[in-house]
Amino acid sequence: MTSLMTRTPDTPPPPREGDGVPRMLRPFVDFVARIPSRLETKLLAGFLVVSVLMLALGIIGLLVVNRMDSQLDRLATLQQQSDNAHEMLYTITAQSHFRTMALLTGEQVWTDKIANAKATFTSLVDDTEAIAVGDHEGLFDELRGIDARYAVAGARVEELQASDDIDGALRVHIGSEHEISHELEDLLNEFIDGTEQMVATEIGSFGGDRRFLTIALAAFSVMSLAGAAVLGAVISWTVIRPVHKIDHALDTLASGDFTARVDVPNRDEFGKLSQNVNRASEQLETLYGRLETVNRDLQAQVDEQVAMLERTSALRRYLSPQIADSIVAGRRGLTESRRAELSIAFVDIRGFTALSEQSEPEEMAATLNHFLTRMTDIVFRYDGTLDKYIGDALMVFFNDPLPQPDHAERAVRMALDMQRELVDLRAQLTAAALVDVTAGAGISTGYVTVGNFGSPSRMEYTVMGNHVNLASRLADEAGPGEILIAERTLALLPGGLVVATPAGHLDLKGVQRPIAVYRVAAPSVVAGG
Numbered sequence: 001m002t003s004l005m006t007r008t009p010d011t012p013p014p015p016r017e018g019d020g021v022p023r024m025l026r027p028f029v030d031f032v033a034r035i036p037s038r039l040e041t042k043l044l045a046g047f048l049v050v051s052v053l054m055l056a057l058g059i060i061g062l063l064v065v066n067r068m069d070s071q072l073d074r075l076a077t078l079q080q081q082s083d084n085a086h087e088m089l090y091t092i093t094a095q096s097h098f099r100t101m102a103l104l105t106g107e108q109v110w111t112d113k114i115a116n117a118k119a120t121f122t123s124l125v126d127d128t129e130a131i132a133v134g135d136h137e138g139l140f141d142e143l144r145g146i147d148a149r150y151a152v153a154g155a156r157v158e159e160l161q162a163s164d165d166i167d168g169a170l171r172v173h174i175g176s177e178h179e180i181s182h183e184l185e186d187l188l189n190e191f192i193d194g195t196e197q198m199v200a201t202e203i204g205s206f207g208g209d210r211r212f213l214t215i216a217l218a219a220f221s222v223m224s225l226a227g228a229a230v231l232g233a234v235i236s237w238t239v240i241r242p243v244h245k246i247d248h249a250l251d252t253l254a255s256g257d258f259t260a261r262v263d264v265p266n267r268d269e270f271g272k273l274s275q276n277v278n279r280a281s282e283q284l285e286t287l288y289g290r291l292e293t294v295n296r297d298l299q300a301q302v303d304e305q306v307a308m309l310e311r312t313s314a315l316r317r318y319l320s321p322q323i324a325d326s327i328v329a330g331r332r333g334l335t336e337s338r339r340a341e342l343s344i345a346f347v348d349i350r351g352f353t354a355l356s357e358q359s360e361p362e363e364m365a366a367t368l369n370h371f372l373t374r375m376t377d378i379v380f381r382y383d384g385t386l387d388k389y390i391g392d393a394l395m396v397f398f399n400d401p402l403p404q405p406d407h408a409e410r411a412v413r414m415a416l417d418m419q420r421e422l423v424d425l426r427a428q429l430t431a432a433a434l435v436d437v438t439a440g441a442g443i444s445t446g447y448v449t450v451g452n453f454g455s456p457s458r459m460e461y462t463v464m465g466n467h468v469n470l471a472s473r474l475a476d477e478a479g480p481g482e483i484l485i486a487e488r489t490l491a492l493l494p495g496g497l498v499v500a501t502p503a504g505h506l507d508l509k510g511v512q513r514p515i516a517v518y519r520v521a522a523p524s525v526v527a528g529g
Contacts, residue, residue: 016107028234039239046235053224071206077133078202082195089188091121092181099157099173111158121147134198146183148387153177209261221520241254247276257388258285263477337451343398343411343489344444344468346475347375347418351390351437368392371425371437382410387462393475397463400450408445408492415441415483416498416522440482442474470515485517499523
């Protein structure tokens with residue numbers, strides 16, 4: 001990283017020759033310079049004149065913009081009106097198609113689509129009436145009236161379909177409902193034609209107005225800007241001439257020569273300014289010396305912070321965020337094994353074995369990584385410590401290395417979110433004609449040993465104990481979409497979080513006594529089921 005401040009002494013630039021005032025402006029500049037008044041008075045008078053010119057220009061521009069903006073708003077409204085009408089026309093056509101599919105297939109989804117299309121049509125009628133441009137008296141009431149008859153005819157078709165009279169339903173659909181839809185389509189087509197004519201008329205009017213207003217604005221702008229430019233140049237040069245010497249002195253200071261001094265004959269504001277420049281140059285050399293010392297110290301701190309960020313970024317690729325942050329921060333405890341009450345969760349994703357048999361290795365790896373990424377995002381959402389991936393399974397624990405009084409609740413909420421996420425992921429795989437992927441989750445809470453385990457060349461921060469084995473066995477026992485938890489975990493959950501159903505006392509491999517197990521689900525899922 002480059003230094004935050006560098007000082008590069010150069011050869012001071014030579015003094016400038018002449019005052020640089022353009023020859024055509026010199027008489028006017030001399031006249032203004034000889035006016036017996038303070039500098040701020042001259043500047044204020046010039047600014048006031050320029051301000052009046054700019055204000056006039058702004059007013060003209062505002063009038064032009066308001067005119068064009070009004071026309072653009074009307075065009076936008078007309079376009080929205082046309083778009084809404086086309087969308088209404090589409091919903092009418094779609095209803096006929098959906099009705100035909102409903103009668104042919106008998107599937108409820110087509111009837112639901114008809115209801116959605118009707119609701120969309122009603123909403124579009126209301127929205128279009130609210131923004132309608134032009135004379136459309138009675139049009140929207142007529143649309144609602146025809147739509148009401150359309151709905152009555154549709155209801156009659158649905159009654160006949162519900163009584164299994166498909167032929168009768170088809171006759172009513174073709175003889176009544178379909179004919180009414182044509183009435184709506186004809187009325188909407190007339191509305192669309194009228195709207196498009198208004199759009200064409202408005203565009204023509206906008207083009208003529210724009211040409212006139214553009215010419216008028218351009219002419220006034222040229223005159224205003226020319227006058228302001230001449231006045232500004234005259235006043236500016238009355239200031240620039242005494243500034244030249246000060247500017248040269250500042251260039252010298254900027255090059256690193258802090259011995260530069262300014263000597264001007266002015267006894268006005270510029271005389272005081274030259275004194276301030278001289279005092280500033282006396283202080284700069286001392287300040288630069290101090291700043292270089294501060295800069296070196298600050299650069300070292302920045303380099304250390306960047307290195308820490310790079311180490312944290314590298315660790316996060318292989319460790320949970322909590323462990324990576326603890327290592328970088330140098331917190332104690334990560335190298336010590338200890339007993340602690342944790343909640344351990346195993347999530348066993350099933351179906352990837354079958355997927356590996358029908359997919360290319362690259363496809364299998366990409367799909368598994370996608371699944372594990374989504375599951376890992378949920379783990380980190382609840383600040384869980386991701387212990388490891390075990391093939392297509394995950395091991396997660398809570399309440400270490402960061403204390404979490406609600407560790408059991410976090411574990412259960414994580415498992416519930418994972419099951420909900422798997423519904424969407426399973427739909428994606430099913431749509432791709434792959435396999436059905438499910439997951440079983442097991443959660444146990446209790447005292448385990450947590451710390452670094454392994455050899456001097458390869459250590460792993462993990463947990464060991466009966467509750468780790470119990471959580472793993474519960475995940476093995478859990479059916480597709482099930483979450484099994486131990487009795488201790490259930491006791492730590494707040495009321496109303498889940499609905500728990502006893503799953504019996506299970507004799508689990510590696511566990512010496514029968515364990516009371518509960519099957520849990522979110523209350524909304526139970527109510528919906």
